[in-house]
Amino acid sequence: MSPSQILRPVNLFKRMLKMQSSLKRMKDGESVIDPTSTVGGGVGDVYGEDRATEDHLVTPWTVSVASGYTLLRDPHHNKGLGFTERERDSHYLRGLLPPAVSTQELQVKKLMQSIRSYEVSLHKYVAMMELKERNERLFYKLLIDNVEELLPIVYTPTVGEACQKYGCIFKRPQGLFISLKEKGKILEVLKNWPERSIQVIVVTDGERILGLGDLGCQGMGIPVGKLALYTALGGVRPSACLPITIDVGTNNQKLLDDEFYIGLRQKRATGKEYYDLLEEFMSAVKQKYGEKVLVQFEDFANHNAFELLAKYKTTHLVFNDDIQGTASVVLAGLVASLKLLGGSLADHTFLFFGAGEAGTGIAELIALEISTKTNVPVEEARKKIWLVDSKGLIVSSRKESLQHFKKPWAHEHEPLSTLLDAVKVIKPSVLIGTSGVGQTFTQDVVEAMAAINERPLIMALSNPTSQAECTAEQAYTWTEGRAIFSSGSPFDPYEYNGKSFIPGQANNAYIFPGLGFGLVISAEALASQVMQEHYDKGMIYPPLTNIRKISAHIAANVAAKAYELGLATRLPRPADLVKYAESCMYTPNYRSYR
Ligand SMILES: O=C([O-])CC(=O)C(=O)O
Ligand SMILES: [Mg+2]
Numbered sequence: 001m002s003p004s005q006i007l008r009p010v011n012l013f014k015r016m017l018k019m020q021s022s023l024k025r026m027k028d029g030e031s032v033i034d035p036t037s038t039v040g041g042g043v044g045d046v047y048g049e050d051r052a053t054e055d056h057l058v059t060p061w062t063v064s065v066a067s068g069y070t071l072l073r074d075p076h077h078n079k080g081l082g083f084t085e086r087e088r089d090s091h092y093l094r095g096l097l098p099p100a101v102s103t104q105e106l107q108v109k110k111l112m113q114s115i116r117s118y119e120v121s122l123h124k125y126v127a128m129m130e131l132k133e134r135n136e137r138l139f140y141k142l143l144i145d146n147v148e149e150l151l152p153i154v155y156t157p158t159v160g161e162a163c164q165k166y167g168c169i170f171k172r173p174q175g176l177f178i179s180l181k182e183k184g185k186i187l188e189v190l191k192n193w194p195e196r197s198i199q200v201i202v203v204t205d206g207e208r209i210l211g212l213g214d215l216g217c218q219g220m221g222i223p224v225g226k227l228a229l230y231t232a233l234g235g236v237r238p239s240a241c242l243p244i245t246i247d248v249g250t251n252n253q254k255l256l257d258d259e260f261y262i263g264l265r266q267k268r269a270t271g272k273e274y275y276d277l278l279e280e281f282m283s284a285v286k287q288k289y290g291e292k293v294l295v296q297f298e299d300f301a302n303h304n305a306f307e308l309l310a311k312y313k314t315t316h317l318v319f320n321d322d323i324q325g326t327a328s329v330v331l332a333g334l335v336a337s338l339k340l341l342g343g344s345l346a347d348h349t350f351l352f353f354g355a356g357e358a359g360t361g362i363a364e365l366i367a368l369e370i371s372t373k374t375n376v377p378v379e380e381a382r383k384k385i386w387l388v389d390s391k392g393l394i395v396s397s398r399k400e401s402l403q404h405f406k407k408p409w410a411h412e413h414e415p416l417s418t419l420l421d422a423v424k425v426i427k428p429s430v431l432i433g434t435s436g437v438g439q440t441f442t443q444d445v446v447e448a449m450a451a452i453n454e455r456p457l458i459m460a461l462s463n464p465t466s467q468a469e470c471t472a473e474q475a476y477t478w479t480e481g482r483a484i485f486s487s488g489s490p491f492d493p494y495e496y497n498g499k500s501f502i503p504g505q506a507n508n509a510y511i512f513p514g515l516g517f518g519l520v521i522s523a524e525a526l527a528s529q530v531m532q533e534h535y536d537k538g539m540i541y542p543p544l545t546n547i548r549k550i551s552a553h554i555a556a557n558v559a560a561k562a563y564e565l566g567l568a569t570r571l572p573r574p575a576d577l578v579k580y581a582e583s584c585m586y587t588p589n590y591r592s593y594r
Pocket of ligand 1: 462
C-alpha cells in the first residue's frame, strides 16, 4: 500500500469536511468530482468504495445530520412510509419511498398481520429483531400495543430458543461483546458504543441462560430482550440502554464444536482471571457512565452471581435480576394470593425445589417480610421455609458440604432424598419450583400437594416453557381445579370443568423495568394492583396489558423510598411521583422532523 493511501487523523478530518460539503453540493444538484481524492471515487462513488480493491482501506463515512437514504437506514429516526409529504421534501426522501403515506397505526396493523402469518415463533422473533434494526419506534409501538402477544416472542420462551440458535440468526450486533481478548482495553471498547448517556446496562456472561445452561456468547439474546422490556414496559429511552455480554469462554462442548459458534472457542476462564476481567469491566463502566449507571446482572451461574452482587453492591448501583427481581415478583404473588388463601405469610409453610439464585433469593425475601411483619428475628422466620436441591432436603447434617448461600436453610430434620418425600413430610402450603429442570413436579408431587391443601399454591418458575416444573394444564387437572398456579413463562388459559383459569406469569419482567431499588417496597406495590376481577379468575398477578402503569407505580414507590432515605438526587421532589414517573416514560410515537 502506498503512503498516500494511509489516511492520518488530520487528513481524515479534512476529508470528512470535504465529503460533507460535497454531499451538500450533491444534494443541491451539483455534480461532484474531487480531483485531489486519494482513494478514488467520483459522482457515483463518493467514498471510493467501488474503485478500491479488496486490500485498499476505505473510510466508512457518515454525515452528522441524517437525511435521504441515510435517514431511511437509521433505525432511531426511520419512519418508513410514515414520513409525511413535507418531510419527504425537506429530507431528500423523494423517490426513495413509494408514494403512499401511512400512519403509524396502519404500519402496526400491517406488521402484526405479517408477524401473525409466521407459524414458527423463532421466525416471529427474527422479524421483530429486524424491525428493531429498521424502525425502532415502530418496534416499540408494536410491542407496547400488543404486549401479551409479543412478550412471549421477544422474551421468554422464544428468546431462549433464539439464544440456542444465536450463531445462525445473528446478523448485526445489538450490544457490546467484551471477551478475554479485550482485557486491558475495556474502557476503549465502551467508547466504541455509539451512545454516550447510558443509564442501564444489562450484562450476562452466558453461563446460566434461563434454565438452558451455558450458552456462552450466545447469551446476548437475554440482555437485548431484557432491555427491550426496559423500554417497552418501563419507559427507559432505548438509547440509554446498553446490552453487554462478557465472553470468558464456554463449557458447552456442543457450542465449542459448532463451526458457526460466534464466541471464544475455549473453556471458561475461572478464578482470578475471571474476577480480574469483571473488575476491569465494572471500573470501566463507572468511569465511562458515572456512578448512577444501573448494572443489572443477568443469568450468571450461582457460583459467581452471589459473589458479584456482594462484591459490587457497595461500590456500584447493581441489581441481580435472578436473585432480587425474581424474589420480588414471587413475594408479590404470595402477598396477593393471601386474599384467596386467607391468613398471613407467617401462617404458611414454603417448600422450594431448587436452591440456587432464584430459590434462595425468594426464600430470603419471604423470611425478611415475615420478620418485618411479625417482629420475629429473620433466623426464626426462616424456619417456615424449606429447600430441596439435587441431593434432597437441605438439612443441618449436610451443612458442612453446602455452598454458602444454602447454609441458612439447613434446618434440623432427618434427611429426605426426594421431593415427593419432602412434600409428604413437610406438608407445605406453597410449592415453588426454581430448579431449571422441566417436569419435576410430577403427578405424585402435585397430587400430594392437593391432598394436604384445599387450595395448593404451585409456582413453576423455571424458564423457558420447556423447563417449567409442570404445565398449567397438569397443575389444574391433577388438583381437580383447586390449584392456584403461576409460572415463569406464559401458559395459555386452561378450561377445567367449564371454568376458565388464567395462569399468572410470575416473571421478574414485572419488576425490573420499574425498579431502582427496594425490593420489598416494589413487591407490595405490585400486589396492590391485583383487582377482584383478577382474583375471580384465579389470577394473583395483574394482566400484563397494564404493565406500563404498573411500572410507573413501582418506580414511584421506589422513588418515594429513595427520597425518604435522602438518596434521591433530583430535587425538589416532584409532588406526584406516579404522574412524574409517567411523564418521564419513553413513548414510541413518531416525532415530526423539521
Ligand atoms: O428471563 C426470564 O424470563 C426470567 C429470568 O430472569 C430467568 O429465567 O433467568
Ligand atoms: Mg434471568
